[in-house]
Amino acid sequence: MNKTILITGASLALLSVVLGAFGAHGLEKLVDSENINSFETGVRYQMYHAIVFLILGNMTTLSQISKKRIFYLFLIGVILFSGSIYLLVLDEVFGISLSSIGFITPLGGLMLIFGWILFIISLSKIK
Numbered sequence: 001m002n003k004t005i006l007i008t009g010a011s012l013a014l015l016s017v018v019l020g021a022f023g024a025h026g027l028e029k030l031v032d033s034e035n036i037n038s039f040e041t042g043v044r045y046q047m048y049h050a051i052v053f054l055i056l057g058n059m060t061t062l063s064q065i066s067k068k069r070i071f072y073l074f075l076i077g078v079i080l081f082s083g084s085i086y087l088l089v090l091d092e093v094f095g096i097s098l099s100s101i102g103f104i105t106p107l108g109g110l111m112l113i114f115g116w117i118l119f120i121i122s123l124s125k126i127k
Helices: 002-025 033-058 064-094 104-124
Strands: none
Touching: 002 033, 002 064, 033 064, 033 104, 064 104
């Protein structure tokens, strides 16, 4: 499981850099500054959690069950939170309305919150 967490973290970090570069250099002619700011928020949260995956994958003090649960909550959260932001910003570019998926963003945020709560609980159980 540690290897999966580490590879996922590194992959999400790489994708954050690529998407961040796209947001900084490719989106400015396609969408307004408010959408660019939203896109950057998605990239930022993705990178934060990619770094956490790299830390989590190297931790020896947490049980594998705790790591696995935290990993999945964070992964689902990043996919729903950042992924929905990316889609909502790019719907303008693609010319299709994806506003109906707007409810997914807060669900992703909730998964991230639950992941952090579980992380804190798991850390508090370390002897």
